[in-house]
Structures are given as C-alpha cells and as structure tokens.
Amino acid sequence: MPITLALACTALACGFADDAVPEPLLKPGDRVAFVGGSLWEAERRSGRFEAERTMNGPADVTFRHLGWAGDMADQSARRFFKTAKEGREHLLEHVDLVEPTVIFVAYGQAESLPGGMSVDDFEQNMESLLDELIKRTDRVVLVSPADAEPYAAAVRSIAGRRGLRVLTEEAVAKPLRSQRVAAAPIESLIREKNDLFFQRHRPQNETYLRGFRAHEQGNNAVEIEQFEPLVAAKDAEIQALRQEIVKAETE
Numbered sequence: 001m002p003i004t005l006a007l008a009c010t011a012l013a014c015g016f017a018d019d020a021v022p023e024p025l026l027k028p029g030d031r032v033a034f035v036g037g038s039l040w041e042a043e044r045r046s047g048r049f050e051a052e053r054t055m056n057g058p059a060d061v062t063f064r065h066l067g068w069a070g071d072m073a074d075q076s077a078r079r080f081f082k083t084a085k086e087g088r089e090h091l092l093e094h095v096d097l098v099e100p101t102v103i104f105v106a107y108g109q110a111e112s113l114p115g116g117m118s119v120d121d122f123e124q125n126m127e128s129l130l131d132e133l134i135k136r137t138d139r140v141v142l143v144s145p146a147d148a149e150p151y152a153a154a155v156r157s158i159a160g161r162r163g164l165r166v167l168t169e170e171a172v173a174k175p176l177r178s179q180r181v182a183a184a185p186i187e188s189l190i191r192e193k194n195d196l197f198f199q200r201h202r203p204q205n206e207t208y209l210r211g212f213r214a215h216e217q218g219n220n221a222v223e224i225e226q227f228e229p230l231v232a233a234k235d236a237e238i239q240a241l242r243q244e245i246v247k248a249e250t251e
Helices: 004-011 040-046 049-057 084-098 119-136 150-164 167-174 186-201 204-210 215-249
Strands: 031-036 061-067 102-106 140-144 164-166
Touching: 004 084, 004 150, 004 204, 031 040, 031 084, 040 061, 040 084, 040 102, 049 119, 049 186, 049 215, 061 084, 061 164, 061 186, 084 215, 119 140, 119 150, 140 150, 140 167, 150 164, 164 167, 186 215
Parallel strands: 031 061, 031 102, 102 140, 140 164
Antiparallel strands: none
C-alpha cells in the first residue's frame, strides 16, 4: 500500500472528513505505548498493526505493548493481592517506564461481558484513567470496542469531550495488509522484540522478584533491566529493515 493510501486509511479510521487534514497520527521518533486488555495481548503476538504503522508511518518510532488479558478500565486484572487501586498504580508504573509520546488506549470489550462493568462505571473509570495518562502526554488515541456498541458509544463520547482521536477495534485487529509488510519479515522481528519487552515489564515470578516474597529471590530482580539493551537492539533491527525496504523502493 502506498504511504498516501495508508495515511488516508488512518484518517478514515479516525473519523476525519475529506476536507479536514489531521496532524499525522505518529511523528518521527515517537515512543508509542499500547494500553488496554486482550486486544493488545493479541496484537503483541501477531505484530500486524505495529508492522503496518512501522512500514507506512514515519521512521524511528518505537512501540511497547502494555496490554493485559482480561483487563478493564479500572485495571482490576493487574492487581496482585490488593485492590484495583494497586492495578492502576501497576499500569502507570509501566507507562512511566516507557515514557511514551503517544498512548493508544483500548478498553470496553471485557467490560461488556457478563460480570464486567456497567457503561456508567466504564465511563467513570476511563475518565479517571485518562486524567492520569494525559499527565504523561496529550497525544492519546482511543480504540472503540467491536460488538459492544454502548461501550463504543461511551468511548466516542469521551473522545469528543476531550478532543481525542478514535480508532475502531477492527482497524487494529485486522489492518489493511500492505505489500510492504507482506514482502518483508518485519512481523517476525516485531514479535521477537515484543517477547523481549514482555519479559522486561512482566517478568515471571513477580511475587518473588518484587513482591512480598522478594526477601527470598529479590536479588534476581537486577536481571529484569538486562532486557533493555536486548529490546533496543531488536528495535534497531526493525528500523534497519524498514530503511532497507524504503531505500530499495526509491532506487
């Protein structure tokens, strides 16, 4: 897909009219954090959305997945042994680790399921979460859930009040696959990078490393940060491949 077409698709997904030319969704050197539940867990394993943004967007953009399967807008799935407040603190700790310039936020699907969360509670929790995220960056993009219209409507309403962009879940889960991505092994590199970062921000045996049993194996927590150069090296591989493909197209 040519870059111009990719940008057009992005504009349509964000709901902009033909006569309104929005600022680019991403800019060179951006650091992107994906915040939410199972949608980002699935994208972390596939790498498709990230691959399309990498190949059809600006250079030197890095992506970090902070999705957590089953998570809701109150971050209740992220708590260990305490209250949902701990889950919110856990998420914000991870966001601060990434230091994003852009944050994609996708909630509403899990909340719509039996035992989930009412629309009113969802909206309230989303607003309080966004209050925190916007302290980190004002470039926040919301993702509306599929097959959960009351919650999708709430997302659109929140975005309208705050002047935020909106993507649909379909645009993330099933992006238009460009020839650039189909012809390159970039998704594989992205998945490798995502697996390394997963070990960085969600290490196994968290309870022993940094939790209430840290007195037993907490000395091993120093190994967590050792994933940082590995992730950075994989980022460099991804950008090198991107540059190689772009250069080949101009020759």
